[in-house]
Amino acid sequence: xxxxxxxxxxxxxxxxxxxxxxxxxxxxxxxxxxxxxxxxxxxxxxxxxxxxxxxxxxxxxxxxxxxxxxxxxxxxxxxxxxxxxxxxxxxxxxxxxxxxxxxxxxxxxxxxxx
Numbered sequence: 022x023x024x025x026x027x028x029x030x031x032x033x034x035x036x037x038x039x040x041x042x043x044x045x046x047x048x049x050x051x052x053x054x055x056x057x058x059x060x061x062x063x064x065x066x067x068x069x070x071x072x073x074x075x076x077x078x079x080x081x082x083x084x085x086x087x088x089x090x091x092x093x094x095x096x097x098x099x100x101x102x103x104x105x106x107x108x109x110x111x112x113x114x115x116x117x118x119x120x121x122x123x124x125x126x127x128x129x130x131x132x133x134x135x
Contacts, residue, residue: 022039022044022045022046022047022070023046023047023048023049023062023065023066023070023073024036024039024046024047024048024049025048025049025050025051025062026048026050026051027050027051027052028050029048029049029050032048033048035048036048045070047065047066047069047070049062049065049066050062053080053101053102053105053106053107053109053110054101054102054105054106056109056113059106059109059110059113060113063113063114063117067117072117072121073114073117076110076111076114078107078110078111080102080103080106080107081102081103082098082099082101082102082103083099084099
């Protein structure tokens with residue numbers, strides 16, 4: 022199982038919990054704001070674990086205050102991860118799955134904003 026975050030160091034506890042079940046785990050650095058990071062994460066996963074069978078989109082960037090207080094750049098940061106990142110991760114995964122038979126996608130909505 023591959024798990025991702027901005028840094029592999031941030032995945033220490035998660036990777037340890039998964040490994041404790043006996044599952045093979047691959048921590049992968051991934052920044053959904055960067056297309057090359059998305060492609061590199063999928064390539065690394067495919068190289069070390071084989072073609073992925075399931076994608077769980079669960080990343081979210083939130084600001085913990087009322088939305089009417091967000092500035093332009095803050096809103097861009099939210100949409101870069103929650104909208105664009107999810108879209109580009111999903112389409113990159115989908116390109117790998119078009120010819121495959123056993124693939125799935127699970128998308129979780131980000132948490133509500135302040």
